[in-house]
Amino acid sequence: MADALFWHRVQFAFTIVYHYLFPQLTMGLALLLVAMKALALYRKDALWGDLARFWTRIFGINFVVGVVTGLPMEFQFGTNWGRFSQVTGAVIGHTLGMEGVFAFFLESALVGLLLFGDKKLGPRAHLLVAALLCLGTWMSGYFIICANAFMQHPVAYAMEASGRMRLTSFVELMANPWALAAYAHNMMASVVTASFVVCSVSALWVLRARHLPHARKGLKLGLAAGLVACVLVAFPTGDTQAKLVARYQPVALAAMEGRFESGPQAEISVIGQPNIPEKRLDNPIRIPGALSFLAYGTFHSDVKGLDAFPKEEWPTNIEVLYYAFHVMAGLGTMFIGLMGLGNLLRWRGLLERPRFRPFLWLLFFAFPFPYIATTAGWMTAELGRQPWLVFGVMRTADGSSLRVHAGSVLFTLFGFLGLYFVMGLLFVVLILREVGRGPSVSAHAKEEPAAIAPDEVAHA
Amino acid sequence: MPEVWFFLVAFMVAMYFVLDGFDLGAAMVRPFVARTDEERARVFAAIGPYWDGNEVWLVAAGGTSLCVFPAAFASVFGGLYIPLFMVLWGLLVRGISIEFRHLSHDALWVSFWDFTFVVSGVVLSLLFGVAVGNLLRGFPLGDDGAFELDLFSGSRPAVLDLYTVLVGVSVTLAFALQGAAFLAWKTDGDLGERAARLRKWLTVAVAVAFVVTFFATHRVRPELGAAFLARPVGWLFVAASLVGIGLAFRSARTLLGFVGSSLVILGSAVSLAVAAFPVLVFAAARPDVSIVATGESSGLRIALSWWVLGMALVLGYYVTVFRIHRGKTPRVPEEAQAPVVGDGTT
Numbered sequence: 001m002a003d004a005l006f007w008h009r010v011q012f013a014f015t016i017v018y019h020y021l022f023p024q025l026t027m028g029l030a031l032l033l034v035a036m037k038a039l040a041l042y043r044k045d046a047l048w049g050d051l052a053r054f055w056t057r058i059f060g061i062n063f064v065v066g067v068v069t070g071l072p073m074e075f076q077f078g079t080n081w082g083r084f085s086q087v088t089g090a091v092i093g094h095t096l097g098m099e100g101v102f103a104f105f106l107e108s109a110l111v112g113l114l115l116f117g118d119k120k121l122g123p124r125a126h127l128l129v130a131a132l133l134c135l136g137t138w139m140s141g142y143f144i145i146c147a148n149a150f151m152q153h154p155v156a157y158a159m160e161a162s163g164r165m166r167l168t169s170f171v172e173l174m175a176n177p178w179a180l181a182a183y184a185h186n187m188m189a190s191v192v193t194a195s196f197v198v199c200s201v202s203a204l205w206v207l208r209a210r211h212l213p214h215a216r217k218g219l220k221l222g223l224a225a226g227l228v229a230c231v232l233v234a235f236p237t238g239d240t241q242a243k244l245v246a247r248y249q250p251v252a253l254a255a256m257e258g259r260f261e262s263g264p265q266a267e268i269s270v271i272g273q274p275n276i277p278e279k280r281l282d283n284p285i286r287i288p289g290a291l292s293f294l295a296y297g298t299f300h301s302d303v304k305g306l307d308a309f310p311k312e313e314w315p316t317n318i319e320v321l322y323y324a325f326h327v328m329a330g331l332g333t334m335f336i337g338l339m340g341l342g343n344l345l346r347w348r349g350l351l352e353r354p355r356f357r358p359f360l361w362l363l364f365f366a367f368p369f370p371y372i373a374t375t376a377g378w379m380t381a382e383l384g385r386q387p388w389l390v391f392g393v394m395r396t397a398d399g400s401s402l403r404v405h406a407g408s409v410l411f412t413l414f415g416f417l418g419l420y421f422v423m424g425l426l427f428v429v430l431i432l433r434e435v436g437r438g439p440s441v442s443a444h445a446k447e448e449p450a451a452i453a454p455d456e457v458a459h460a
Numbered sequence: 461m462p463e464v465w466f467f468l469v470a471f472m473v474a475m476y477f478v479l480d481g482f483d484l485g486a487a488m489v490r491p492f493v494a495r496t497d498e499e500r501a502r503v504f505a506a507i508g509p510y511w512d513g514n515e516v517w518l519v520a521a522g523g524t525s526l527c528v529f530p531a532a533f534a535s536v537f538g539g540l541y542i543p544l545f546m547v548l549w550g551l552l553v554r555g556i557s558i559e560f561r562h563l564s565h566d567a568l569w570v571s572f573w574d575f576t577f578v579v580s581g582v583v584l585s586l587l588f589g590v591a592v593g594n595l596l597r598g599f600p601l602g603d604d605g606a607f608e609l610d611l612f613s614g615s616r617p618a619v620l621d622l623y624t625v626l627v628g629v630s631v632t633l634a635f636a637l638q639g640a641a642f643l644a645w646k647t648d649g650d651l652g653e654r655a656a657r658l659r660k661w662l663t664v665a666v667a668v669a670f671v672v673t674f675f676a677t678h679r680v681r682p683e684l685g686a687a688f689l690a691r692p693v694g695w696l697f698v699a700a701s702l703v704g705i706g707l708a709f710r711s712a713r714t715l716l717g718f719v720g721s722s723l724v725i726l727g728s729a730v731s732l733a734v735a736a737f738p739v740l741v742f743a744a745a746r747p748d749v750s751i752v753a754t755g756e757s758s759g760l761r762i763a764l765s766w767w768v769l770g771m772a773l774v775l776g777y778y779v780t781v782f783r784i785h786r787g788k789t790p791r792v793p794e795e796a797q798a799p800v801v802g803d804g805t806t
Contacts, residue, residue, distance in 0.1 A: 064559040067512065068552040072545075074522050078537025079544055082606065085537075089530025090759050097527040097763065100520030101770030108513035109777035113784070116508075120784070160756070164530070167759040401538035402606040412545040419549060423556065430563055 022066030028194025084399030103140035149179035195226030200367035246295035252384030266303035470733035476517035485639020487581025589631025593624030598742030701727030
């Protein structure tokens, strides 16, 4: 039984981490696409239109991989986590059912129109399609985060005699404070991902001196949206999230910070290695009082350490949890700096100066890091929730399917590894091909190619 | 309230079969009806605007049954662990086949996705039919509501046994008919002509297969027949099925033929649901542990309110998408279909 549980967890972790690489770009990019299309329409600037068409192609490829990798997620509730589904289905099933009925149908109807309906619909209707599609993807995000928030901070349920939950208040379920905070935090993170991807591709074009007018627009939008989103990820959304963890999951907070002893004026450790056998943090560099401030708003508040909790309530993988949180927070901080600097350079008109080419390289190479930070953030949330499947109510060990043994799970895990590897390769090849091709210049823009011609020739 | 939900879930699954049935069917009949590069590309173009939305019916049915019948959801999904993942992998391959094919015009690229498209169509149709067969035959449920079932086995009932494969073949034929009827309606020229001819043959094949399946089902689970006879409303759906057979056989290349084949699927699925009601999961040997439709009413009522609103929107989306793409699927221009050697795009 313990064996099977381990592989159930590995398979879910693998399939969800892989899946979420795609929707995080989908949701963020959907918003940027709306911005590009609106700018094209209202500023009557064909360059924005070209750029929107280019990013729509990337969006399309990314969207379909997100769709097909999303299917297994819902099914695994039943196949791998049957007892969890039995107990909680009457509650979280509402959010999952609504995601299908309200978000997926809307998205599926619109994505084809976004990809191929450009000429058929005209610019105004096409902008509306993009906006509604964006709404669909963002709704989908809320429904699924509501399901997760129930696992983090269960609300609006009553346990029946049969051992199954029943929903007591629909509104309470949908307005779970955890869901609101996690949603805001997560959606801002997805805008960060999309902004970094747009910046990275634009930086590449500038470095290669290709598609310069488009690249400049891409940098303008990507850097601006990126800075706003990076700041919002940290404050207020990340900050609110941290305060909720402190309030509802103090044991997770202690583990995230590698804090073994309770006490006032709790410090944040910027770096250090959690040493579980010795119950201490090795080689720490600390900021005194900072954790107290983040969690409770004053520098002297008492913050519980792991010693305040029985060992069987400690998160099961404190080391990974600790690093996941620190990677997320560390990267998030650096993102603000990078985007701040980028906007400063762009504002001063220095971005394309030879002296600042290294910055463009930095921007180009930065695109994987929001993916890493987002994944680390979700690992923080999910590992912090352990050993609970529904925090404080149902242990992870009690949630797996009854009769599915380790051999079956390993079989399907290998299947996913193989399929997802091949699909990942295809995805990368297709994306690189589109990036290499760049935006196809519309008839309008072709009339005024003077600004780019010399560079284009020089680098052809 | 659970009674209502029993039929709403059955309706969603039936709608999935009707709608994704034509995508999967188009994949299966494609080798028989599309002979030129242009025709092959046109088959993809014909289902292109719809397949994703059609697939959502399955996701929505899954999410909704988790909500309204969590015990049945957990039992069936856990018990059919391996075949369900095969379905998921098949859907994954099918999805990227449709969406990746047109991204390059390289001959190898196109022929690869043509092949995976057809194979995934056949495998998925068979598996969905086998799943229906399994649900009708029942599972070796224990007191805990869970079960384990071999994928195949020489003598004992298994996921794939004589009966379930028979149902699998019947459903595969029904999906193929659905695909042919869709193409006969939505395409013209030689392609539409061949699809219409095939539709006629497939209608006969489906009629025969359904009759054989009917008698086999009566042997495997005789109480279904008795229950059905006690509920005369079921005849309405049987009649719908029969009318569908007639329409699919006789109609010209119009919407009516597609309505006919859709009625065949919808009518049969709903009459099966009428016969099975209120059992969601049959226990093969011990009727006392069969999982029936029950549930606490206030939660089910909440689900009904969002479901009705959602379905009204879905109807709107379908009307919009079918209207935008009304008429026959246009010919695919040369530059968007021809598999040329080397990458034709650069």
